[in-house]
Amino acid sequence: MNKTTGKKILKGIGFWIAAIVAFTFFLVAVFSIPRAWLQEHVDRSLEMIQEEGEYPTPFFHIFACKMDNVADEILIRIAEQPDQNEAMASLVVGDHSKDVYSEDWDATALEKAMVGGYARYWHGYEVVLRPLLMVTDLAGVRYFNMMVFFLLLFTCLLQIREKLGVKTAVAFLVSVLMVYGFAVPMCMEFVSVFWILFGAVSVLLAYYDRWREHPERVAYFFVLIGSLTNFMDFLTAPILTLGIPLLFYCVLEARRGTGFRRMMVRSILFSAIWGISYAMTWISKWAFASLLLQKNVMADALQSMLFRTGGGESEAIPRGLMLMNNIGKLFGSDANSMIFKVCVLMAAAMGVYFLLRHKPWKKIAKNGVFLWIALYPILWYLVLSNHSYIHPYFTYRALIVSLMGAWCFWAEGIW
Numbered sequence: 001m002n003k004t005t006g007k008k009i010l011k012g013i014g015f016w017i018a019a020i021v022a023f024t025f026f027l028v029a030v031f032s033i034p035r036a037w038l039q040e041h042v043d044r045s046l047e048m049i050q051e052e053g054e055y056p057t058p059f060f061h062i063f064a065c066k067m068d069n070v071a072d073e074i075l076i077r078i079a080e081q082p083d084q085n086e087a088m089a090s091l092v093v094g095d096h097s098k099d100v101y102s103e104d105w106d107a108t109a110l111e112k113a114m115v116g117g118y119a120r121y122w123h124g125y126e127v128v129l130r131p132l133l134m135v136t137d138l139a140g141v142r143y144f145n146m147m148v149f150f151l152l153l154f155t156c157l158l159q160i161r162e163k164l165g166v167k168t169a170v171a172f173l174v175s176v177l178m179v180y181g182f183a184v185p186m187c188m189e190f191v192s193v194f195w196i197l198f199g200a201v202s203v204l205l206a207y208y209d210r211w212r213e214h215p216e217r218v219a220y221f222f223v224l225i226g227s228l229t230n231f232m233d234f235l236t237a238p239i240l241t242l243g244i245p246l247l248f249y250c251v252l253e254a255r256r257g258t259g260f261r262r263m264m265v266r267s268i269l270f271s272a273i274w275g276i277s278y279a280m281t282w283i284s285k286w287a288f289a290s291l292l293l294q295k296n297v298m299a300d301a302l303q304s305m306l307f308r309t310g311g312g313e314s315e316a317i318p319r320g321l322m323l324m325n326n327i328g329k330l331f332g333s334d335a336n337s338m339i340f341k342v343c344v345l346m347a348a349a350m351g352v353y354f355l356l357r358h359k360p361w362k363k364i365a366k367n368g369v370f371l372w373i374a375l376y377p378i379l380w381y382l383v384l385s386n387h388s389y390i391h392p393y394f395t396y397r398a399l400i401v402s403l404m405g406a407w408c409f410w411a412e413g414i415w
Contacts, residue, residue: 008216008219011216011220012216012219012220012223012273015220015223015224016223016224016227016277016280016281019223019224019227019228019231019281020227020281020284023122023124023227023231023281024288026124026127027122027123027124027126027127029127030126030127030130030131031126031130033130033131033134035080037134038079038080038130038133038134039080041133041134041135041136041137041140042076042077042079042080042133044137044138045076045133045137045138045141046073046076046077048137048138048139049069049072049073049076049138052067052069053069054069054070055067055068055069055070056069058183058186059180059182059183063329063393064179064180064329064330064393064396065180065183066393066394067183067186067187068187068189068190068393068394069187071187071188071189071234072138072187072188072189074118075123075125075126075129075188075189075234076129076133076138078118078123078126079126079129079130079133119285119286119289119295119297119300120282120285120286120289120297120300120301120304121234121235121285122230122231122232122281122282122285123234124192124228124231124232125188125192125232125234128192129141129188132144141188142185142186142188145185145186145188145191146185146186148185148191148195149181149184149185149191149194149195149198150185152194152195152198152199152202153173153176153181153194153198155198155202156172156197156198156199156201156202157169157172157173159201159202159205159206160172160201160205160248162205163205163208163248163252164205164248164251164252167411168251168407168408168411171403171404171407171411172244172404174403175400175403175404175407176400178330178400178403179329179330179396179397179399179400181194184397189234189236189394190236190394190397192232192233192234193229193232193233193236193237193238193240193241194240195232196225196228196229196232196233196241197240197241197244197245200221200225200241200244200245201244201245201248203221204218204221204245204248204249205248205252208249208252212252212256215266218249218266218270219269219270219273221245222242222245222246222270222273222274222277223273223274223277224277225241225242225245225274225277226241226242226273226274226275226276226277226278226281227277227278227280227281228241229241229242229278230277230278230279230281230282231281235387236394236395236397237394237395237397237398237400238278239376239377239380239398239401240397240398240400240401241274242270242271242274242275242376243373243376243377243398243400243401243404243405244400244401244404246267246270246271246373247370247373247401247404247405247408249270250263250266250267250369250370250373250408251370251408251412253266254366254367254369254412255412259366260365260366260367260368260369263369264368264369264372267369267372267373271376282301285297286298286301309383309384309385309386309387317385317386317389318389319381319382319385319389321389322381322385322388322389322392323378323381323382325389325392325396326377326381326388326392326395326396326398326399327396327399328396329392329393329396330396330399330403331343366413367408367409367412367413368409370405370406370408370409370412370413371405371406371409372405373401373405374401374402374404374405374406374409375402375405376398376401376402376405377398377399377401377402378402380398381395381398
């Protein structure tokens with residue numbers, strides 16, 4: 001490793017440390033807001049959730065549009081941060097409640113930020129949610145989520161249209177619609193990862209020309225995106241914030257004449273950087289919370305990780321069925337439905353037809369990086385098999401990466 005490379009790595013680490021400091025600062029700031037200032041809207045929001053039920057399906061009454069009011073209730077109760085030893089504290093912080101929420105406990109804003117309910121998560125969405133609950137209830141929060149979601153989506157589509165063309169912009173919009181994107185803002189648990197996705201794509205496309213001769217800047221970008229994703233997301237579809245920006249970066253590189261080998265190396269490198277930043281941000285929360293609260297948050301997190309990956313189950317996870325259930329949600333259905341089977345057969349037939357019709361195999365092979373990135377959600381599902389098996393009604397949205405990867409391969413290499 002030469003001096004220049006070492007400096008770039010140190011700078012990347014500096015960006016990550018700055019992000020962790022900023023995350024902590026913002027959480028402490030929002031948890032400094034007195035609970036009384038938002039209690040009325042919290043109570044009203046909890047009443048709304050109780051009336052709607054745990055898993056309502058307001059759009060089309062299908063599984064793929066299911067809302068997760070159970071998680072949203074937890075998010076709201078985390079925003080409420082129970083004072084002292086209240087009955088609902090056990091729901092919010094799990095096993096930590098017995099020790100942390102003692103009758104004479106007067107938590108500081110920092111302690112509340114680190115407990116956060118499920119101490120293993122950062123709960124960065126509270127930076128948005130707690131201030132909103134000062135002025136509105138759940139209905140207003142959903143309206144705000146909807147406005148921000150569609151504003152960012154519209155901005156993102158304009159950038160895609162300008163940099164990548166109308167067809168790719170339409171393909172991206174269709175992919176978002178296939179995962180019932182219009183329903184995402186109605187659930188706080190789902191929406192933050194899409195905010196990051198749309199924002200990341202817009203920034204990447206806006207600054208690509210400046211960054212092209214400085215790939216380390218793209219690396220810093222993925223450091224920040226990986227860290228921010230872990231901070232904000234509640235483990236819904238985090239791979240979106242890696243896969244889509246990486247695909248569009250590779251499309252721009254391919255159009256500039258970058259070879260397959262260099263694109264493949266960079267895609268693996270940037271993916272590793274995103275993954276390390278994502279993982280280290282998570283681990284930093286475990287370590288920080290354990291140190292501050294004098295509790296073994298690290299052990300709780302590792303146990304949860306073992307369960308999410310399928311290692312904590314007495315019976316083996318049916319990974320084939322898990323994959324098909326996630327893929328089937330793209331069609332508002334499941335793996336056994338006729339519409340799913342017909343769509344899969346049609347897609348396979350179209351793929352074979354275009355491959356046979358298109359003879360310059362070198363041109364096709366050059367764009368194989370898009371198919372590699374398209375596999376990211378599948379790899380994510382296989383690693384987090386238990387989580388993907390239990391929650392396909394929101395984990396399936398990661399397949400936007402697969403849809404866009406297939407589109408980029410076809411549009412850039414065949415069409």
